[in-house]
Every structure is written in C-alpha cells, then in structure tokens.
Amino acid sequence: MAAIFQGVGAAATLSSSPSNSFVPKKFLTSPRRSFSVRKVPSYVVVRSDGSVNFDLNSKSRRAQQLVANAVATKADSSAASSSSNPGHELLLFEALREGLEEEMERDPRVCVMGEDVGHYGGSYKVTKDLAKKFGDLRVLDTPIAENSFTGMGIGAAMTGLRPVVEGMNMGFLLLAFNQISNNCGMLHYTSGGQFTIPIVIRGPGGVGRQLGAEHSQRLESYFQSIPGIQMVACSTPYNAKGLMKAAIRSENPVILFEHVLLYNLKERIPDEDYICNLEEAEMVRPGEHVTILTYSRMRYHVMQAAKTLVNKGYDPEVIDIRSLKPFDLYTIGNSVKKTHRVLIVEECMRTGGIGASLTAAITENFNDYLDAPIMCLSSQDVPTPYAGTLEEWTVVQPAQIVTAVEQLCR
Amino acid sequence: MATAFSAPKLAAQPFNTISPTSQHKPLISPTAASPFLGSTRKLLRLSSSSQLNLRRRSSGSVFAVSDIVKEKKSTSIPSLLITKEEGLELYEDMVLGRAFEDMCAQMYYRGKMFGFVHLYNGQEAISTGFIKLLKQQDSVVSTYRDHVHALSKGVPARAVMSELFGKTTGCCRGQGGSMHMFSSEHNLIGGFAFIGEGIPVATGAAFSSKYRREVLKEADCDHVTLAFFGDGTCNNGQFFECLNMAALWKLPIVFVVENNLWAIGMSHLRATSDPQIYKKGPAFGMPGVHVDGMDVLKVREVAKEAIARARRGEGPTLVECETYRFRGHSLADPDELRDPTEKAHYAARDPITALKKYLIENNLSGEAELKAIDKKIDELLEDAVEFADESPLPPRSQLLENVFADPKGFGIGPDGRYRCEDPKFTEGTAHV
Numbered sequence A: 001m002a003a004i005f006q007g008v009g010a011a012a013t014l015s016s017s018p019s020n021s022f023v024p025k026k027f028l029t030s031p032r033r034s035f036s037v038r039k040v041p042s043y044v045v046v047r048s049d050g051s052v053n054f055d056l057n058s059k060s061r062r063a064q065q066l067v068a069n070a071v072a073t074k075a076d077s078s079a080a081s082s083s084s085n086p087g088h089e090l091l092l093f094e095a096l097r098e099g100l101e102e103e104m105e106r107d108p109r110v111c112v113m114g115e116d117v118g119h120y121g122g123s124y125k126v127t128k129d130l131a132k133k134f135g136d137l138r139v140l141d142t143p144i145a146e147n148s149f150t151g152m153g154i155g156a157a158m159t160g161l162r163p164v165v166e167g168m169n170m171g172f173l174l175l176a177f178n179q180i181s182n183n184c185g186m187l188h189y190t191s192g193g194q195f196t197i198p199i200v201i202r203g204p205g206g207v208g209r210q211l212g213a214e215h216s217q218r219l220e221s222y223f224q225s226i227p228g229i230q231m232v233a234c235s236t237p238y239n240a241k242g243l244m245k246a247a248i249r250s251e252n253p254v255i256l257f258e259h260v261l262l263y264n265l266k267e268r269i270p271d272e273d274y275i276c277n278l279e280e281a282e283m284v285r286p287g288e289h290v291t292i293l294t295y296s297r298m299r300y301h302v303m304q305a306a307k308t309l310v311n312k313g314y315d316p317e318v319i320d321i322r323s324l325k326p327f328d329l330y331t332i333g334n335s336v337k338k339t340h341r342v343l344i345v346e347e348c349m350r351t352g353g354i355g356a357s358l359t360a361a362i363t364e365n366f367n368d369y370l371d372a373p374i375m376c377l378s379s380q381d382v383p384t385p386y387a388g389t390l391e392e393w394t395v396v397q398p399a400q401i402v403t404a405v406e407q408l409c410r
Numbered sequence B: 001m002a003t004a005f006s007a008p009k010l011a012a013q014p015f016n017t018i019s020p021t022s023q024h025k026p027l028i029s030p031t032a033a034s035p036f037l038g039s040t041r042k043l044l045r046l047s048s049s050s051q052l053n054l055r056r057r058s059s060g061s062v063f064a065v066s067d068i069v070k071e072k073k074s075t076s077i078p079s080l081l082i083t084k085e086e087g088l089e090l091y092e093d094m095v096l097g098r099a100f101e102d103m104c105a106q107m108y109y110r111g112k113m114f115g116f117v118h119l120y121n122g123q124e125a126i127s128t129g130f131i132k133l134l135k136q137q138d139s140v141v142s143t144y145r146d147h148v149h150a151l152s153k154g155v156p157a158r159a160v161m162s163e164l165f166g167k168t169t170g171c172c173r174g175q176g177g178s179m180h181m182f183s184s185e186h187n188l189i190g191g192f193a194f195i196g197e198g199i200p201v202a203t204g205a206a207f208s209s210k211y212r213r214e215v216l217k218e219a220d221c222d223h224v225t226l227a228f229f230g231d232g233t234c235n236n237g238q239f240f241e242c243l244n245m246a247a248l249w250k251l252p253i254v255f256v257v258e259n260n261l262w263a264i265g266m267s268h269l270r271a272t273s274d275p276q277i278y279k280k281g282p283a284f285g286m287p288g289v290h291v292d293g294m295d296v297l298k299v300r301e302v303a304k305e306a307i308a309r310a311r312r313g314e315g316p317t318l319v320e321c322e323t324y325r326f327r328g329h330s331l332a333d334p335d336e337l338r339d340p341t342e343k344a345h346y347a348a349r350d351p352i353t354a355l356k357k358y359l360i361e362n363n364l365s366g367e368a369e370l371k372a373i374d375k376k377i378d379e380l381l382e383d384a385v386e387f388a389d390e391s392p393l394p395p396r397s398q399l400l401e402n403v404f405a406d407p408k409g410f411g412i413g414p415d416g417r418y419r420c421e422d423p424k425f426t427e428g429t430a431h432v
Helices: A002-011 A030-035 A058-071 A077-081 A092-106 A130-134 A146-158 A170-184 A237-249 A298-311 A329-339 A354-369 A388-394 A398-408 B048-058 B065-074 B084-109 B124-131 B147-153 B157-165 B198-214 B237-248 B277-283 B296-312 B340-347 B351-361 B367-390 B423-427
Strands: A044-046 A052-054 A088-091 A110-114 A139-141 A162-166 A200-205 A230-233 A254-259 A266-269 A282-285 A290-294 A316-320 A323-325 A342-349 A375-379 B139-141 B225-230 B253-259 B288-292 B317-322
Touching: A088 A092, A092 A110, A092 A130, A092 A237, A092 A266, A110 A146, A130 A139, A146 A162, A146 A170, A146 B198, A146 B237, A170 A200, A200 A237, A230 A237, A237 A254, A237 A266, A282 A298, A290 A298, A290 A329, A290 A398, A298 A316, A298 A342, A298 A398, A316 A329, A329 A354, A342 A354, A342 A398, A354 A375, A375 A398, B084 B124, B084 B147, B084 B157, B084 B296, B084 B351, B084 B367, B124 B147, B124 B225, B124 B253, B124 B296, B124 B351, B139 B198, B147 B157, B157 B367, B198 B225, B198 B237, B198 B253, B237 B253, B237 B277, B253 B277, B253 B296, B277 B288, B277 B317, B288 B296, B296 B317, B296 B351, B351 B367
Parallel strands: A110 A139, A110 A162, A162 A200, A200 A254, A230 A254, A290 A316, A290 A342, A342 A375, B139 B225, B225 B253, B253 B317, B288 B317
Antiparallel strands: A044 A052, A088 A266, A230 A323, A282 A316
C-alpha cells in the first residue's frame, strides 16, 4: 500500500519519518507553519467584522506574540522548522496560480477554460499571464455559456486532456449543474469505467463584502450529494497550492472551492514541489476541550474566537476539514474521541449543508464518544442581504463561536 | 452528383409545411406543391403571424423531396454514388440496425430488458450514412436513441445486447443501460439521457482533437467528432451555445440533427418558431445543410463533405436530416398523436428498401446476395441474444466499482484506512 501514499508523502517534505503506515496527523503539521513562531512570522488576523488583515506592521507585533501563544500548536513544531529552505512568500491567489502553472508545465495536457481566464488573467487574477505563457488554446477564454463550456471540459477530459474549468463565481456553476451532476459525476460509472474525467472545477464562492445575494452563494451544499465527485475547500496559500496540484493530478473529478475574501492572504510556502492530500483534514490547532470543525473562511473566524477562548481558559482543537466530500473521518474521529465535544462552524446554509452531513456522519460513527449533542453553527437560511450589517448577521461571527463553545463546555 | 455545399437545391428550399388534410381547410392554396408532411392538424391553430411566415415561404420554389429523387433517377448519372463493396457495407449496417432494434422490442416484451428503450427504426440511413465514413479514432456522441450509433461505430452486437440485458459483459458492464452506451475502444462517447447534454461533450472531444494538433503538436491528429441529436434538442440552450463555440474555434465537429419531426408527442412545428433547423447554422457562422435522411446515399454525400471539411480544419457544419421514426418515442410510448398518413408516407420511403432497390437496379447486387446478408444478420443477432442470455448478472462486488477512477475518493474511514481498502467495499456491501 506504500504506493498510495506517495502523493501524501510529498506533502511531508520536511519530516523524515517513515510513511509506511498511514498516519495522517504527521502531515497535518506542515500547514501550521503560518502560525508557528519563527524569524519572520506572517499572521492572519480576522477581525470581528469579518475583514482580514495580514502582514501587520511592527506596531502590532507585540500583540502578535500573545496571538502566537494562543494559536501555536504544541506538538511537532520541529518538523516545520527543520527545513533549511526558507520558502517564499505569496498571496493565496498567487499560490493557486503557482500550483496551476507548475502543473501546466509538468503536463502539457493540463489546460484552463473559463470566462476571462486568458487575456484578462482571471477575475481574481488566478490565471494572470498564463495565456501569454501557454497560448490562447491552453488558457481558453470561453463565451458566457457555463453549462456548455463545463460540458466541453468534461468531453475534453474524457478524450485525454486534463482541463481546469473556472467558474468566475462559484454561483455561476449553478448553470452548469446539468453537466456537473449528470456528466462529471456519473460518466465514469455509466460507462463501466471506460472513460475517466480528470477535470478540476474551481472558482471563488462564499459571502464576500456586500456582493449581493447571487454572488454570495455557497454551492458546496448543492454539490455534495453528487456521487462520483470530490470536493475540497482551500483556506491558506499552502493548502491552496497543494490542493490545486493534487486536484489536477487526481483522476477523479474534483471541485475546488475557493473563497472571495481569502485571495489576499499571505503566507510563506515551501519552494519544493508538494501536494496536499485531497481526502485529508488539516489540524490547525490541537487542543483538549472541544473539537471545532470548520473550513474555508470560517477557519479564520474560528481562530479569532480561539484567541478569546484561550484567554478565557478553554483549549479548543481546531480542524480545517478541507475535504468536504468525502469527510476525513479518521482525523475527525480521533479528535472526537479525545475531546468528546463537537462544534461545527461553517458558512454553508443550515439546511442540508456540509454541517448537516457532518453532524450525521459523526453521530453515526462516534455517537458513543460524545458527551454533548453536536452543535452546528451555520449561516442563516437567508439570501445574503446587501446591507453590511445584515450581511454580517447572516454569517457566523467569532462572538457566536465563543458563546457556543462556552455552552458546549458547560 | 450534387455536393450539398455548393448552392444545393435541397438546402435552398424552404419547405412548405402545410398539407391539406381531409378534416381541415388548408391555409394556403392547395395547388402549392406538397412536400414535407409534418403533422398539420395542430398547425392550423397557429397565430396569424406565423401563417404569414408560412405563406411567404411557400412563394419560393418548393420541391417535394420525392420529386428530387425521381428527377435524379431520370437524368442519366454517369457514375454511381457507391461501389459494390460500399453498397453492401451500407446495406448490411442498416439491416443490422433495423434487425437489432426489432429484436430489442421482442426482448423487451419478453421481459429481458427494462426501463426506457428508444428504438431507431426508420432512421438507419443517418447512422449508416455518417458513421461508416469515420475512422476508429473519430468520436461519436449520441443521445438515448443510441443502439444503432453504437453498432455502426463498431461496438459488437453482443456487447450492446448484453448491456441492454443488464449483464456484466455489456459494453458498460451493465451499469449504463439503453441510454448510456459507451465504448472507449470505438470512441463512442455516449449515450446521454438528457437531451442536449451530449453536445457540449462532443464539443469537448472536438476541442481535444484541435488541442492535440495545435498544442501537443500531433500533426496528424485530424479526429472528427459527430454529435447526433434530434429536433427537440435544437430548441435547447446547449445546442446554440455549442454551435457558437464550435464555429468560434473552428472545431472539427459535425452537428447532425436527426429531425424526425417529433419529440415524444410534441410536433417539431409546435415547438419551434422557425422549424428549418439548418438555417440556424449560418446564423452562427457555419454552413447549414438540409438533406433527405431517408436516403442513405444522399446522407453519405453530405456527410463526406462535412467530415472532410472538419478534417481539413475548416470548422463545423450543421446537417439537418429529415427523417422519421417508425416506432413510438420509446417502447412505452403508445404513439397516438402521429397521423397515420404521415406514418404511411415515410414507411413508403424506408431507407433499407430504397437502398435495396438502388443496388438491384444499378446491378451492384442481386436479391440472393442481399438475402444472404439478411440471414447473416439474423444469425448474428440470435448469437447476440444467446450470449446476452447466458452472460452473468453483475455481482454485488461491482456495485461500488467505477464510481471513482481513483477509489481513494471515497475517503478515509474512522479506522484510518481508506474506505476502498475495506474488504466490505470490494464486496459491495460497505456503506459509503
């Protein structure tokens, strides 16, 4: 079984521990690097109004020291700093682009299709300059026909290419639902395994800064029932690049969810080639009292709340589930077995969301280990309002997370 | 030999959609040449604006397709359209298609296959006319009426029949069924149940071909893709979106419309503002050709040109083949809406009978030889049914296979192992 973990092994470029037994926790140490205390820390601080600040100047460096203690993981920090390679700093959208570019160089069959991905460089600049480098056919500017160009990507994938289809906003992929559900998910099965569909469908989603209801959608709940696809959500530059690469290399169709507000996160990532396992969750902060499961942007709200919780004396364990479908029940299960309390924090709507599925999965598998009912904090079942105040109240805020943990740990 | 692309007689004609029936007064003068029989009963309830349209059209020169055929025969044709070998190949393929579909109907009523089964009787000329011109590496994308496309493309009758019986030896291991025929060996990329959803996939296959040629620098890659679909699909957004993209990037694809006038019970004329589908090609920048889909030789001539165009890199073509399905939409369709006169009209133009007549009259073959082919096909089908009958049903262990190309996609279970390593998984009893 060693072969299966080759890709996973690459993610743990730093540790030299043997990987012939499956120990996912080992690999979960790497992404913490942005929070570990090193020479040049770069921090992400999520303020309570949801705005994201990064790379703070020296004035707030002192505050950062406190922050560092709150969020630094206790175990295995040696793995992170053992590498002599300093890595390079970049923003999340640049990390996505780097991952994409590296894969395009590595395999000439990888191509990009989407609206404004070519000459415009992508509406969030994820594909900036790629068309100049690889040509107009490899980075294809499509007309505004989501259903058809997603289907075209699927047809191209079936006939030997490895397309990356970009939805300018994830919400636009609702127009491509026919192709994603029927063809992307099903054709490998209905063809009896004859055709593979190694397509990656990606795009920014989530609630942004007053973008209005239709541009603030969370499609992970709509796609999660489709059999035959995998869904992952990136949240840091490190895992963005890693997941992008893993998704492109995967033979399965993968939907990669990015978040509009996270594109400007800065982090230092390794120079060497690495991927993040598509099926694994990421341990953000080990703890003892409560397991907080989250993904994408809510990770930062959770970490913000974690600071407050630590100051209040709680020790939350924060896991970024990353793999929305399938769930990494090993990491999650180990955490539940340790803390016996679960809080799910998500941006998805309450009804039928990722949290709902996760609650069911945990209850089914780990019911005996729970000391309290699972709490799930999701966005309100409301079309995201335009007004800033209303928008703030539709998504989960750090204060609510603190209250929930306090309630759970009573 | 009329090439369909140079001022074609057929393409230029507006077809007159009115034909007086005994029950209703005709909208236009009964002396206008009659033509293309659509079902006219509903048509007479149309609004006046469309009546005007029709009237305007009927002032152009209108030819009955059958008149053209007669004309062709009377002028002396110096060279025949096909050789003997080609003729026999076409005949055999059409007979295979027809006999196979008839056998399907029999098997369905005997309870050997279930669900929705859509038969192709009457439309064989299109499948044979187009697909027999393709190479193995060219791709074909079809709809739910795909058995005959599969057969023409070279998928063995045994594999198709087994698939219909739901046996594990079927071309898709029994997992696809009637509406999802796939063959990677023969480049048959489906088999789609929703109309229109195959067209973007076909466009993608054509895109691959162009990509191979231009980006991967496989200079000799000139694979062509054929997308088959019906008249109902031509009102669907995916059709138009793909016409646009294919013409925009000059993709090597041919869009073949099998216009059999009916989308289940919806007459094409009731569903479409401008029923002349071939005219929609030039609107997107590609030639639109209308051809008599009951005549395999005419279809073949048009197909040759369209496929050659695509191979040369000149881009897509929209070919509208006027045809008819002799049976209902599916085996569950009582087929009550279609006018018996209309059915009789097209039954008289059976493509197989027409080809047979052509072969015999032009001394390309004789009754005996053609009957021998009929017999051969019958035996082939008996063998196919027997094979399908004797094949095993899929075992439980097959349930979870092929969901993912990489079964790691089922994720990591609570015990830390990938679920696909769980022995219950390979037995098909694991719950994923």
